[in-house]
Amino acid sequence: MKELNGVPVSQGILIGKAVVIKRQELDCPRHFIHAKSTGREIKRLEKAISKSKNQLTRHIRGLRHDEYGFFEVLNAHLLMMDDVEFLDRIKAIISERLQNAEWVLQQVSRELVLAMGEATDPYLRARAEDIQHVSNRVMANLCGIKADPDAGKLRGAVVVAHAISPGNLARMVKQGLAGMVVDVGGETSHAAIIARALGIPAVVGMGNASTSVKDGDKVILDGLRGKLVMDPTEQQIEEYKEVRQRFMAFEDELLSDVELPAETKDGFITRLSGNLETEDELDELLSHGAEGLALVRTEFLYLGSASEPDEETQYQAYSRIIKRIGKRVVTFRTLDLGGEKFPSYLPQLEEENPALGLRAIRYCMTHPKLFTTQLRALLRASIHGNIRIMFPLITGVSELRAVKEFYRKVQEELRAERIPFKDDIPIGAMIELPSAAIVADLLAQEVDFFSIGTNDLIQYTMAIDRLSEHLRKQYHPMHIAILRLLRMITTAAQNNGVDVSLCGEMAGNPMYAPLLVAMGISELGMSAVAIPHVKRLIRSIRLSESRELLGRVMECDGFEAIEELINQEIGERFPELCYKRF
Ligand code: PEP
Numbered sequence: 001m002k003e004l005n006g007v008p009v010s011q012g013i014l015i016g017k018a019v020v021i022k023r024q025e026l027d028c029p030r031h032f033i034h035a036k037s038t039g040r041e042i043k044r045l046e047k048a049i050s051k052s053k054n055q056l057t058r059h060i061r062g063l064r065h066d067e068y069g070f071f072e073v074l075n076a077h078l079l080m081m082d083d084v085e086f087l088d089r090i091k092a093i094i095s096e097r098l099q100n101a102e103w104v105l106q107q108v109s110r111e112l113v114l115a116m117g118e119a120t121d122p123y124l125r126a127r128a129e130d131i132q133h134v135s136n137r138v139m140a141n142l143c144g145i146k147a148d149p150d151a152g153k154l155r156g157a158v159v160v161a162h163a164i165s166p167g168n169l170a171r172m173v174k175q176g177l178a179g180m181v182v183d184v185g186g187e188t189s190h191a192a193i194i195a196r197a198l199g200i201p202a203v204v205g206m207g208n209a210s211t212s213v214k215d216g217d218k219v220i221l222d223g224l225r226g227k228l229v230m231d232p233t234e235q236q237i238e239e240y241k242e243v244r245q246r247f248m249a250f251e252d253e254l255l256s257d258v259e260l261p262a263e264t265k266d267g268f269i270t271r272l273s274g275n276l277e278t279e280d281e282l283d284e285l286l287s288h289g290a291e292g293l294a295l296v297r298t299e300f301l302y303l304g305s306a307s308e309p310d311e312e313t314q315y316q317a318y319s320r321i322i323k324r325i326g327k328r329v330v331t332f333r334t335l336d337l338g339g340e341k342f343p344s345y346l347p348q349l350e351e352e353n354p355a356l357g358l359r360a361i362r363y364c365m366t367h368p369k370l371f372t373t374q375l376r377a378l379l380r381a382s383i384h385g386n387i388r389i390m391f392p393l394i395t396g397v398s399e400l401r402a403v404k405e406f407y408r409k410v411q412e413e414l415r416a417e418r419i420p421f422k423d424d425i426p427i428g429a430m431i432e433l434p435s436a437a438i439v440a441d442l443l444a445q446e447v448d449f450f451s452i453g454t455n456d457l458i459q460y461t462m463a464i465d466r467l468s469e470h471l472r473k474q475y476h477p478m479h480i481a482i483l484r485l486l487r488m489i490t491t492a493a494q495n496n497g498v499d500v501s502l503c504g505e506m507a508g509n510p511m512y513a514p515l516l517v518a519m520g521i522s523e524l525g526m527s528a529v530a531i532p533h534v535k536r537l538i539r540s541i542r543l544s545e546s547r548e549l550l551g552r553v554m555e556c557d558g559f560e561a562i563e564e565l566i567n568q569e570i571g572e573r574f575p576e577l578c579y580k581r582f
């Protein structure tokens, strides 16, 4: 019996068999070929590529229309298989060095993966992962190995892999796969996001699970605490069955509050809303009690399409969301493109440091046609419901004024064309940069609401890449600097009668809810599964005691002390709610 530890990214417990996907490169054969056989060798390579393309095309055809994210990734893999430069290089080496296709494919891909994997640009690092997936698939077809595990083995199983492509994961889940463990990645890796969206327990960043676990081994996957128990004892299986039973019963029981407000015992109400990445999450959000949408990440339309979506396509997509949400408030964030969120069909930006570059509102303001198209679509869709519009990555007042001016001109354009739209849509600024937090009192005079994006606020305040595996522990919402900024923002908003939402990941952690409520944040935006947990916690506390706790927290000087205090006051009082991956 042995345990491996990683990062829990999707909750739940699974007891089942492991299906191990080995890295094909480990088993790659090398031999020399006769000069006369080079033509045949190249044909073998072409046949393997064509087979791989057929497999991918079949997967793409099997996707539902709303699975934009998978479409984008699989389509990118398909395009890579037509990369003439890459293929010509492999063919040339086969002819020059008289080596077999498998070996040459492995060498060329490895060079590329290494070069890109070391890039500082997260976009390029993500491309390295894609190249590895494409190369693995072609290699499997070259070697006559099944590129995809037997469907029969997947039912109820845990896939254990070095890395896994989102497309493969989605397909395997359709075939009955019930859990995922991968050696690499963090909470925001592609596979982690998909596992959460598909609701299967998952742990990433395991290090060497794919070489430690054998195919068919019995394992326990603990997606609550980030563990993989190999070869468990009968006693452990029984214990975990009980934990799973308790967890599932508790999740069901929490749903009994679905119609109730998130109201403290002394009558203070906070709105719990959803964050939406793709349209298909909407049903789940509503069934978990989302009272609105605090953040619609509109990039999904751009990232999930093979070409730039036109005004009509965007109008239809926004209208569908608004109509399905009914009378509730939907907050659309305008495009937050840039860095790793950049579609392949737009001209790529050559930037040394994309996180500090032309992204989000900066990109939109320098691409007026693209921005106008989105604003026109949003304004037109506004007649169907109750929307708010907010702008990401605002740095200060003059930028915000310029954005508002741009927005006004688009409104005028529609008016001149006699196209109807609501002209009282609340306008907001995302506060996710330290500069915006520091001048929040000035920004508050310009907008109807603030939405605090703590994911970026933490990253930019502490200079810690939010994707960094190495600095995961230091990237912490309870750093006193972050809490002081949150208080500055909320105080500025209250002084100016401006509503404040918070839609970063910390909103979905019940441990932090008392502090956020005490600061006067009126709406928290989170994923579907988090809503019932946060609601139960808010319904179990008093605003007065939360305020008292906030006062004590603000006197601490380090996040270790703050964590300890919150653990004592909240974690130990509500262990079942705080027994979570955070
Ligand atoms: C944030 O930065 O907290 C946020 C909600 O935006 P995103 O995670 O999309 O950058």
Ligand code: MG
Pocket (backbone or CB within 6 Å): 392, 432, 453, 455, 456
């Ligand atoms: Mg952000």
